[in-house]
Structures are given as structure tokens and as C-alpha cells.
Amino acid sequence: MTDTQRLETVRVELESRGYDVDDRDGVSIATPTDRTDRIGVPGPLSVAVGRPDPTALLEVIGDAVAAGRTALLVAHPTDATAIREILTDPPGLADRSERGRTFYNTPDRLPAGDAGLACCRANEPPTWRAAPADGVTGEGMRFVLNADGEAAAAFESVGELSCPSADAFEYAYRRDADGRFRVRKLSTGRVVGRFPSVRELKANAYQPVPAPLVPDAVVDGRLPEAWALATVEDERVTRIEGA
Numbered sequence: 001m002t003d004t005q006r007l008e009t010v011r012v013e014l015e016s017r018g019y020d021v022d023d024r025d026g027v028s029i030a031t032p033t034d035r036t037d038r039i040g041v042p043g044p045l046s047v048a049v050g051r052p053d054p055t056a057l058l059e060v061i062g063d064a065v066a067a068g069r070t071a072l073l074v075a076h077p078t079d080a081t082a083i084r085e086i087l088t089d090p091p092g093l094a095d096r097s098e099r100g101r102t103f104y105n106t107p108d109r110l111p112a113g114d115a116g117l118a119c120c121r122a123n124e125p126p127t128w129r130a131a132p133a134d135g136v137t138g139e140g141m142r143f144v145l146n147a148d149g150e151a152a153a154a155f156e157s158v159g160e161l162s163c164p165s166a167d168a169f170e171y172a173y174r175r176d177a178d179g180r181f182r183v184r185k186l187s188t189g190r191v192v193g194r195f196p197s198v199r200e201l202k203a204n205a206y207q208p209v210p211a212p213l214v215p216d217a218v219v220d221g222r223l224p225e226a227w228a229l230a231t232v233e234d235e236r237v238t239r240i241e242g243a
Contacts, residue, residue, distance in 0.1 A: 001076075003049045006232040010047055010074045013230075013237045019045070029069065039240045041070045041228050050075040050229065052082030054104040054213050058092055061226050062218040071227045077238070080231040091223040092215030100131035100141070105210035113166030115186055116174030118209035119201070122147035128212035145209060158214050169209065173201060 001009075011021050011028060018036035022029060028047040032038055039045075046064035050057065050073030057073070064071035075083055086104075090096035094104050105125065112118040120126055126147040133140035133156075143161060145153040153169050155161055166172065166186050173183045176194075183193045183206050195201040198208065215223050224242075231239040 001232065001235065003074075005235070006074050006076070007047065007049060009232050009235055010072070010230045010237055013240075014039075014045070014047070021047075027063075030072070039072070039228060039230075041242055044069045045072040045228070046070070047072045047074060047230075049073075050079060050083050052079050052086065054086050054092065055106045057083060057086055058213060058215060058218040058223075061223070062220070065220055065226050070225075072230055072240075073227060074230045074232060077231050077233050080229055080239075083229060087223065087227060092213070092219070094127070100129050103128045103130070103212035103214055106213045108211040110161065110164055110169075110209045110211050112164065112169045112172035112186065115166040115172040115184065117172060118153075118164065118169040119171045119173050119183060119206045120145065120147045120152040120169065120209060121171070121205055122152070122207045123205055124148060124207070126152060126207055126209060128210075130214075143212070147207065153209070158212075158217050161211065171206060173206065173208070 007028065014030045015021050018033055019030040020033055030045040030047055032044065046067065046069045048060045048071060061071040073083060086092065093101050095102040105127065110118045126145050129144050129146055130141045131144055133142050143155045143158055144151050170186060171183055172186055173181050176182050181195045181198060181201050182191055183201065184190065185192050193204060193206065195204060219226055228240060228242045230237055
């Protein structure tokens with residue numbers, strides 16, 4: 001089945017349960033009435049395709065919450081399993097421990113002021129963590145960029161990540177007029193490499209710095225209460241469940 005067919009299957013199921021279903025601005029909205037057999041969550045629903053991608057999932061859920069609705073994610077059984085893993089235990093996080101939270105990376109790249117896009121020296125893609133400011137039990141939290149297990153940058157709040165300055169990172173890259181990517185060490189201004197593609201840049205251990213996916217910055221409220229999941233297989237809804 002296609003995504004469109006799965007969405008239509010869920011629409012029919014919701015209508016059979018007494019929801020009023022219509023489309024507004026490209027979003028299918030199911031509103032309960034006094035005759036509705038509810039799916040297990042209160043209020044209206046934003047019915048949307050669920051994809052096993054952390055950024056896409058949280059953006060869909062965040063949009064639904066901002067509109068005062070619960071996101072009903074529609075998915076194939078295989079995708080449904082992956083979606084549940086992303087949205088539960090821990091909700092919307094790559095990992096959580098007593099040492100802090102580890103975030104998923106988004107496709108967006110962080111700038112380094114007006115020097116270009118930030119990058120760091122690492123063999124593997126860097127990750128972001130929120131950890132206690134003193135490393136153990138401090139009241140404040142720092143957002144730390146980890147590159148091959150080492151701290152490559154740190155910020156006092158997620159707000160600071162919206163527009164970081166050039167001195168927050170060690171390296172930056174930009175595309176020159178000839179199409180090549182030039183990497184500079186920001187403390188000295190020295191060019192440390194030129195590469196024909198981002199792939200080659202990464203192969204030489206210069207990793208672009210991704211923006212972290214911070215759940216509470218995308219979803220205004222408790223993530224586990226903001227979504228439900230409809231699994232569709234063989235043209236029928238086989239399961240509707242929440243977190």
C-alpha cells in the first residue's frame with residue numbers, strides 16, 4: 001500500500017467510529033463528536049504519515065500540539081516498530097542516563113558565525129549531549145558536542161545554538177567559487193584543507209556539525225501524551241495505540 005492509501009484507510013476507520021474527518025491546509029483532522037468511539041486519546045487528531053525519522057516525527061507532533069491536537073501517526077508495521085523505538089524509552093532521545101541526555105542529529109548544519117558552517121575533527125559523525133554543568137550533579141545543564149568521545153564545543157543553553165558565534169567552534173567550512181569546500185581553523189584563520197565534496201571532507205575527518213534534535217524545543221508539552229500510532233496492513237487498521 002502507498003502512504004496515501006494507508007491514510008485513507010485510517011480516515012475511513014475514524015469516520016466509522018464517529019469522528020468528523022476533513023482536510024485543512026493539507027492536514028487531515030479528525031474531530032470527535034458526541035457519538036464518537038474514541039481511539040483512546042482525548043480531543044481532535046492530526047492524521048499524518050509516520051516515518052521512522054526522528055526529525056520528521058517530532059516536527060509532525062510539534063505542529064499537531066501547536067494546533068491543539070494529538071498527532072495520529074499512520075504507518076506500515078515495519079515502520080511502526082521503528083517509530084515506537086524513537087518515541088519511547090527514552091522519548092525522542094537517542095539515549096538517556098544519569099550522565100545526561102544524548103540527542104538525535106537533525107539534517108540541519110550549524111553555522112559558525114559568518115565564517116561558514118561549523119565542523120570538527122572526528123572520524124565519526126559528532127553527537128550532542130545535555131550534561132550537568134559540573135559533570136556530575138550540577139543544577140545547570142550544558143549542551144556539549146562530542147567528537148569521537150571528546151568535547152569539541154559547549155553551550156550553556158539550547159537557545160545559544162540558534163545563532164552560534166565563530167569562536168564557539170574550532171573549524172568552519174564554506175564552498176568557494178570553484179565549487180570546492182575550504183576548511184579553516186578559526187583561531188588562526190589558516191586553511192587546513194580543500195575538498196571537492198562534503199563526502200571527501202568527511203573522509204578526511206572533518207565532520208560537519210549537525211543541529212541537535214531537542215524534543216522539548218520542538219514539542220511544547222510532554223511528548224508521550226502528544227501522539228498515537230495507527231498501524232495499517234493489508235488495507236485494514238490492525239492496531240491503534242499510544243505511548
